[in-house]
Amino acid sequence: xxxxxxxxxxxxxxxxxxxxxxxxxxxxxxxxxxxxxxxxxxxxxxxxxxxxxxxxxxxxxxxxxxxxxxxxxxxxxxxxxxxxxxxxxxxxxxxxxxxxxxxxxxxxxxxxxxxxxxxxxxxxxxxxx
Amino acid sequence: xxxxxxxxxxxxxxxxxxxxxxxxxxxxxxxxxxxxxxxxxxxxxxxxxxxxxxxxxxxxxxxxxxxxxxxxxxxxxxxxxxxxxxxxxxxxxxxxxxxxxxxxxxxxxxxxxxxxxxxxxxxxxxxxxxxxxxxxxxxxxxxxxxxxxxxxxxxxxxxxxxxxxxxxxxxxxxxxxxxxxxxxxxxxxxxxxxxxxxxxxxxxxxxxxxxxxxxxxxxxxxxxxxxxxxxxxxxxxxxxxxxxxxxxxxxxxxxxxxxxxxxxxxxxxxxxxxxxxxxxxxxxxxxxxxxxxxxxxxxxxxxxxxxxxxxxxxxxxxxxxxxxxxxxxxxxxxxxxxxxxxxxxxxxxxxxxxxxxxxxxxxxxxx
Numbered sequence: 001x002x003x004x005x006x007x008x009x010x011x012x013x014x015x016x017x018x019x020x021x022x023x024x025x026x027x028x029x030x031x032x033x034x035x036x037x038x039x040x041x042x043x044x045x046x047x048x049x050x051x052x053x054x055x056x057x058x059x060x061x062x063x064x065x066x067x068x069x070x071x072x073x074x075x076x077x078x079x080x081x082x083x084x085x086x087x088x089x090x091x092x093x094x095x096x097x098x099x100x101x102x103x104x105x106x107x108x109x110x111x112x113x114x115x116x117x118x119x120x121x122x123x124x125x126x127x128x129x
Numbered sequence: 130x131x132x133x134x135x136x137x138x139x140x141x142x143x144x145x146x147x148x149x150x151x152x153x154x155x156x157x158x159x160x161x162x163x164x165x166x167x168x169x170x171x172x173x174x175x176x177x178x179x180x181x182x183x184x185x186x187x188x189x190x191x192x193x194x195x196x197x198x199x200x201x202x203x204x205x206x207x208x209x210x211x212x213x214x215x216x217x218x219x220x221x222x223x224x225x226x227x228x229x230x231x232x233x234x235x236x237x238x239x240x241x242x243x244x245x246x247x248x249x250x251x252x253x254x255x256x257x258x259x260x261x262x263x264x265x266x267x268x269x270x271x272x273x274x275x276x277x278x279x280x281x282x283x284x285x286x287x288x289x290x291x292x293x294x295x296x297x298x299x300x301x302x303x304x305x306x307x308x309x310x311x312x313x314x315x316x317x318x319x320x321x322x323x324x325x326x327x328x329x330x331x332x333x334x335x336x337x338x339x340x341x342x343x344x345x346x347x348x349x350x351x352x353x354x355x356x357x358x359x360x361x362x363x364x365x366x367x368x369x370x371x372x373x374x375x376x377x378x379x380x381x382x383x384x385x386x387x388x389x390x391x392x393x394x395x396x397x398x399x400x401x402x403x404x405x406x407x408x409x410x411x412x413x414x415x416x417x418x419x420x421x422x423x424x425x426x427x428x429x430x431x432x433x434x435x436x437x438x439x440x441x442x443x444x445x446x447x448x449x450x451x452x453x454x455x456x457x458x459x460x461x462x463x464x465x466x467x468x469x470x471x472x473x474x475x476x477x478x479x480x481x482x483x484x485x486x487x488x489x490x491x492x493x494x495x496x
Binding site for chain 2: 037040060061062064065087088090
């Protein structure tokens with residue numbers, strides 16, 4: 001399974017990529033593979049405030065709906081509107097083109113509550129065993 | 130997201146094969162079953178455009194010897210048996226005294242006095258007990274579920290593929306069956322299915338199931354799992370036991386009264402007749418979401434004023450419509466404004482239209 005080393009990860013299998021005080025958020029390969037074919041994505045409104053580990057978006061696969069939680073607190077600045085017509089992009093490219101939301105980070109200290117790439121990799125191994 | 134599977138689940142004769150194909154396995158009706166192989170959307174295309182095979186060996190099969198009337202079988206099921214030609218099948222239900230559905234099933238007439246019943250996996254044991262309790266004494270009942278493997282070959286190309294195995298396959302019309310020699314074994318092949326496409330159900334000895342499966346895969350038939358099976362049946366508006374049907378739901382509420390023979394005596398008839406005269410409490414509806422969001426079993430159905438009027442019994446994303454679809458039960462006299470309802474939890478329900486199933490009308494079922 002591919003891990004983007006410089007990303008940070010949650011136990012719920014979301015990722016965040018930090019750049020200049022902004023964070024791009026998506027779900028991991030483990031998450032997209034568990035969900036199966038994704039058919040619908042509900043994204044938050046621009047300007048919405050979100051707290052760390054609170055619901056940010058929801059995704060549906062053919063079989064089920066799942067909530068997506070924000071890895072960090074912040075204000076939504078951008079959403080990936082391409083997912084509205086092409087939600088399968090998450091299955092195809094979950095770490096790049098299948099991103100969900102960009103937020104302006106409000107508390108960089110929260111990063112310490114997340115896993116590094118190495119830590120997430122170990123976490124995945126612990127789930128397999 | 131981790132699913133752990135209890136070890137006491139039953140396994141089909143293809144358990145090792147599914148694992149080798151890296152299928153995602155899930156518990157279903159007391160069995161460990163493949164949910165998907167390549168993915169639900171890919172398997173959907175195989176079935177609607179080509180041909181796919183489903184391992185349905187988990188389903189229950191019973192043999193009953195006896196006259197429909199004197200054996201008591203006629204009173205156990207809702208469909209009329211006595212007038213059935215040999216080598217045909219009929220869909221119907223078994224009800225309790227209150228008219229609730231114990232199971233839905235297909236009855237095949239093997240001979241004048243011999244019947245083959247196909248029942249759901251999760252209800253096989255309780256069905257067997259119910260049937261034996263109501264059969265006349267001395268009638269031979271056999272539960273042959275553990276000897277019987279079952280593969281469903283479904284899709285527009287099903288007949289063309291099977292012709293190489295069964296040269297006489299073209300003789301089979303919809304809801305008929307015959308016995309053929311397949312791979313050196315006697316097999317019952319019926320032209321039935323649960324997908325809305327041209328298709329066959331192959332009943333073969335448990336030990337031959339893997340060989341047949343491998344023959345099919347070697348002839349370009351793609352494996353398909355329970356995930357897509359649910360999508361395909363929902364697009365056709367077919368009921369699934371435990372969702373649209375249960376002991377708490379009557380055939381009238383489920384919209385299946387056409388599978389009841391009112392002219393014969395059967396268990397539950399009195400209750401159902403009363404319900405027919407006074408109208409049932411609820412009725413079955415089809416739902417098409419106004420977006421790609423899917424109705425889900427358990428969602429509340431609200432009218433446009435926000436009043437709860439019923440519940441979604443099944444839902445999925447429909448690949449053919451590119452919209453969510455579902456089935457539900459609503460108050461019998463509910464009159465939707467503009468044919469619309471809202472679905473979901475109490476906060477932010479989403480819009481759906483009431484549409485009469487089937488949602489998919491291009492199927493090759495009867496071609």
